[in-house]
Amino acid sequence: MPDSDVIAAAKTRLEESGLPSDWLDIPVHWGVKAKEQATPESGGLRFEYLNVDVYGEVPEHWDNNTEIPRGAVPDTRTEQMGYSIFSKAEVWSDLCAGLYEDAIADRWNSSADIPWDTLAPVGSDLEHAVCQIATLISEYGWTKAQTTGRWLQEISYGYIEVKLFLGTVVFDSARLYEVWRKRALSNGGGLGRGGRNWKFLPLTQSYTFSEFCVASIMHDAMLISLLRHGHRLAQTEAERRIYELCEQDIERHLKYFVDHMRYLMLKEPVRREEIHRYMNKAEWYLAKDGDDTLYSALGVILGDGREGAEEAMADVAQLRREQIETYLGYLRQCHLGDREGRLNEELRKWAGMVELEEEEKIPV
Amino acid sequence: MVTVDKLEELNLEPEVPELDLSWLNLDTEWGVSAEPGRKGLTLQQINKSLYGEIPATSADSSARPRGAAPPEGATPRMTPWVLGDATETFSDSAALLYDEAVSRQWSSATDIPWDTMDELPEDIERAMVQLCTSLTEVEFIAGDVPGKWLPRIAADHYESGLFLMSQVMDEARHTDVFRKRALANGGGLLLQGGGGGLRQIIEAEDFTQMSSMLHILGEGFVQSLFRLGELIAHNEAEKRIFRLAAQDESRHVAYGVTHLKYTLDNDPDKAEEVHWTLDMFENTLVDPDQQNPGLAGALVYLLGDGDVDEGWRLFWHVRRKQVLEYLHRLDVAGLSGRLESGRLHPSLSGALDN
Structure with missing residues (x-):
C-alpha cells in the first residue's frame, strides 16, 4: 500500500475509535536519519548529528515561551513556562552539543574510580591541610551546582544544546562537592573551616547569564590552576586521581564558558564595557574576601608541615600568580585581552604586575 | 594605558599571601576514617559520626559543608532563603539514590544499539516520533524543575541536593534520547503537547507539593509506561531506551516516595496539603483540554501496532497499572485512602474497572 494510503487508513481507524488523528496530517520534515552517522568510530549517535534540516537551525531569537521542542509544530493552547532567555547571543556556543557528549563519555564515579585504598596516614599537619583544601573545593562544587542549576529554568528550548551541557555541569559539580568531602572524611581527618565566600556572590547574584559566565571563568580558572598542581600537592594515588578527574571536568566547563563569551563579544561587541563591569565586581569580591585559608593550607603541604610553611609561601605566591595569569589567558581567548590593563589592583599584586597609574584604577 | 610590553618590563615579584594557621586548631570532629566497600566509597560510608547527623532544621544559607567549622568574620547570605526544615x-x-545514579549513568550515543532500527512503516514511524516529541517535551520540564529548587536546598541537607543534581543530568539525557529517536529513523518531530500539567509542576512554590506532582504522580505514570516499553518498541534500540529511562525514573519516583514518607512521618499535618495538590494535579492530567491531541492516539496506535481496538485494550491495561502503582506508592509514603475515600479522580478510579 502506498504511504499516503497507509496514513489515510490509519486516520480512519483512529477517528472511528474516537481518537484525534490530526497529528498524522502534520507536514513533517521527513527523511532525517541521524542513525546513519552512529558508528563506533564517530562516537555513536552524538547530539551534533541531529542538527540537520530545520532541526539544526538555531535561531538568533527564539519566540516561543513554552517547552516546545525545536522543530516541532506548536500547540497554541500551551501555557507559557516563564523562560526569560530567548537570545542566541546570550547563551550560545557551537561547542555545546559536543561538550555534552564528551561529558557523558568522560563520566566517572567517585565511589569506584578513585583508588581509595591507596590512602595512607600522612601526618597531622598534612592531613589537616588536605582536609582544609577539600572543604573549600567542596564548597565551590556546591555553589557551582546551585548557581548553574538555577539558569535552567531561564533558557528556552531553542537552545537545547546549552541546557543539556549545563545539566552536565550541574552533575560534575555535584561530584566535585562529594569527592572532596569523601577525601576529607576517609583518612583519619575531618572537615576544616568553611570559607567566608563573599567571592561567590557574583555567581549567586548574577542578573544575566553572561554575567554568570564571566564570574564562572574567573572561579574556574582559579580552581583549574590549582588542580593542575595536583601532582605536587597529592599525597597519594587516590588524591592524584581526584585532581586529574576534576581538572578534566573543569577544563570542559571552561571550554564552554570561554567559547560562549567569545561568541557574545563577536555578536554584541557593544556589551564589552558592561562585561568589564561584571569582571570588576567579580575580581573585587575575590580580592576583598581576603580568606587566606586556602593558601596557608597549600603552604603547609608544600612545606611538608607547619614548620616549613613560611618558607613555602613563596612557592604558594607563584601558584597564586599562575591563577591570575590563567584567568587572564582565558579572557584573551574570549577577545577580552584588554582586561590585562584593567585588572583589579589587588589581583595585580597577586600576579606581580605593575600597579596601575592612579587614573587607570577602576572604581568599585 | 599599560601595554603588555611595559608589563613584562616592569614585572614584579608576586605578593606573598599571609600565613594563617588558625585552621589547624579547629573544633571539628577529627579522626574520621572510612573504608571502601563492595561498591567503593559511597556517601553512606562517609555519613558517620557527627558528619552523618542530619539536623532537623538548618538556618545556614551558605555553602558550608555539614560538619565544617564556620568561617571567621562576616559571611554573606548566599540565597534569599533556604528550605531549612528537613x-x-x-x-x-537520597544518598543511596545519588550513589546509584552515579554508578548507573548511561550514554544515549553509545549504549543504545541504534543500528537495530530498521525502517518502519510510515504510520508506525509517525506514531513513534509523535510519542517521542511529547516525551522530549515532558523531560525538558522535568530537568528545569530540580534546577529551580537547587539554590534553596540547605547545604546541611546535601544528600537531597546531590540527588536533585543527578536528576538534572538524568532528565538532560532523557530529553536528548527521545529527540534522538525522533530524528534517527526517517521521521521528525511532530505536534507539541497541550501542557498536561507541566506548568503546575514548574510553578509550585512548595517543594513537597512539587515533588508529589513531579516525582510521584508524573514520573510515576511515565515509569509505569516505560516499564511496559516492550509493548511499544519495535526494535532493540527502542526497547533499550525505555528500559534505561525506566531505571532512571525509578530513582526519581523512589526519592519522591521516601521524601513524602519522611515529611509525613515528621509533619503529619502536611497530608491534607498533599491530598489537595494531588486533587488538582489529577484533575489537570485527565482534563481533555490539557491533553496532547497526538499523544493518546500515538500511544494507542503503537500499543496495538496499528490495530486501534487492540491498542485501546492495552492502553487501559497500562492506565490500570499506572493507577495501581500510583496508589501503592502513596500507601508506602503514608498517604493512603485516596481510592477508598472517593478522592481519587473518577477518570483514574474508573481505569481500575476496565
Missing part, C-alpha cells in the same frame, strides 16, 4: 526536602534514601 521535612521540606529530605529523604532517607
Whole structure:
C-alpha cells in the first residue's frame, strides 16, 4: 500500500475509535536519519548529528515561551513556562552539543574510580591541610551546582544544546562537592573551616547569564590552576586521581564558558564595557574576601608541615600568580585581552604586575 | 594605558599571601576514617559520626559543608532563603539514590544499539516520533524543575541536593534520547503537547507539593509506561531506551516516595496539603483540554501496532497499572485512602474497572 494510503487508513481507524488523528496530517520534515552517522568510530549517535534540516537551525531569537521542542509544530493552547532567555547571543556556543557528549563519555564515579585504598596516614599537619583544601573545593562544587542549576529554568528550548551541557555541569559539580568531602572524611581527618565566600556572590547574584559566565571563568580558572598542581600537592594515588578527574571536568566547563563569551563579544561587541563591569565586581569580591585559608593550607603541604610553611609561601605566591595569569589567558581567548590593563589592583599584586597609574584604577 | 610590553618590563615579584594557621586548631570532629566497600566509597560510608547527623532544621544559607567549622568574620547570605526544615526536602534514601545514579549513568550515543532500527512503516514511524516529541517535551520540564529548587536546598541537607543534581543530568539525557529517536529513523518531530500539567509542576512554590506532582504522580505514570516499553518498541534500540529511562525514573519516583514518607512521618499535618495538590494535579492530567491531541492516539496506535481496538485494550491495561502503582506508592509514603475515600479522580478510579 502506498504511504499516503497507509496514513489515510490509519486516520480512519483512529477517528472511528474516537481518537484525534490530526497529528498524522502534520507536514513533517521527513527523511532525517541521524542513525546513519552512529558508528563506533564517530562516537555513536552524538547530539551534533541531529542538527540537520530545520532541526539544526538555531535561531538568533527564539519566540516561543513554552517547552516546545525545536522543530516541532506548536500547540497554541500551551501555557507559557516563564523562560526569560530567548537570545542566541546570550547563551550560545557551537561547542555545546559536543561538550555534552564528551561529558557523558568522560563520566566517572567517585565511589569506584578513585583508588581509595591507596590512602595512607600522612601526618597531622598534612592531613589537616588536605582536609582544609577539600572543604573549600567542596564548597565551590556546591555553589557551582546551585548557581548553574538555577539558569535552567531561564533558557528556552531553542537552545537545547546549552541546557543539556549545563545539566552536565550541574552533575560534575555535584561530584566535585562529594569527592572532596569523601577525601576529607576517609583518612583519619575531618572537615576544616568553611570559607567566608563573599567571592561567590557574583555567581549567586548574577542578573544575566553572561554575567554568570564571566564570574564562572574567573572561579574556574582559579580552581583549574590549582588542580593542575595536583601532582605536587597529592599525597597519594587516590588524591592524584581526584585532581586529574576534576581538572578534566573543569577544563570542559571552561571550554564552554570561554567559547560562549567569545561568541557574545563577536555578536554584541557593544556589551564589552558592561562585561568589564561584571569582571570588576567579580575580581573585587575575590580580592576583598581576603580568606587566606586556602593558601596557608597549600603552604603547609608544600612545606611538608607547619614548620616549613613560611618558607613555602613563596612557592604558594607563584601558584597564586599562575591563577591570575590563567584567568587572564582565558579572557584573551574570549577577545577580552584588554582586561590585562584593567585588572583589579589587588589581583595585580597577586600576579606581580605593575600597579596601575592612579587614573587607570577602576572604581568599585 | 599599560601595554603588555611595559608589563613584562616592569614585572614584579608576586605578593606573598599571609600565613594563617588558625585552621589547624579547629573544633571539628577529627579522626574520621572510612573504608571502601563492595561498591567503593559511597556517601553512606562517609555519613558517620557527627558528619552523618542530619539536623532537623538548618538556618545556614551558605555553602558550608555539614560538619565544617564556620568561617571567621562576616559571611554573606548566599540565597534569599533556604528550605531549612528537613521535612521540606529530605529523604532517607537520597544518598543511596545519588550513589546509584552515579554508578548507573548511561550514554544515549553509545549504549543504545541504534543500528537495530530498521525502517518502519510510515504510520508506525509517525506514531513513534509523535510519542517521542511529547516525551522530549515532558523531560525538558522535568530537568528545569530540580534546577529551580537547587539554590534553596540547605547545604546541611546535601544528600537531597546531590540527588536533585543527578536528576538534572538524568532528565538532560532523557530529553536528548527521545529527540534522538525522533530524528534517527526517517521521521521528525511532530505536534507539541497541550501542557498536561507541566506548568503546575514548574510553578509550585512548595517543594513537597512539587515533588508529589513531579516525582510521584508524573514520573510515576511515565515509569509505569516505560516499564511496559516492550509493548511499544519495535526494535532493540527502542526497547533499550525505555528500559534505561525506566531505571532512571525509578530513582526519581523512589526519592519522591521516601521524601513524602519522611515529611509525613515528621509533619503529619502536611497530608491534607498533599491530598489537595494531588486533587488538582489529577484533575489537570485527565482534563481533555490539557491533553496532547497526538499523544493518546500515538500511544494507542503503537500499543496495538496499528490495530486501534487492540491498542485501546492495552492502553487501559497500562492506565490500570499506572493507577495501581500510583496508589501503592502513596500507601508506602503514608498517604493512603485516596481510592477508598472517593478522592481519587473518577477518570483514574474508573481505569481500575476496565
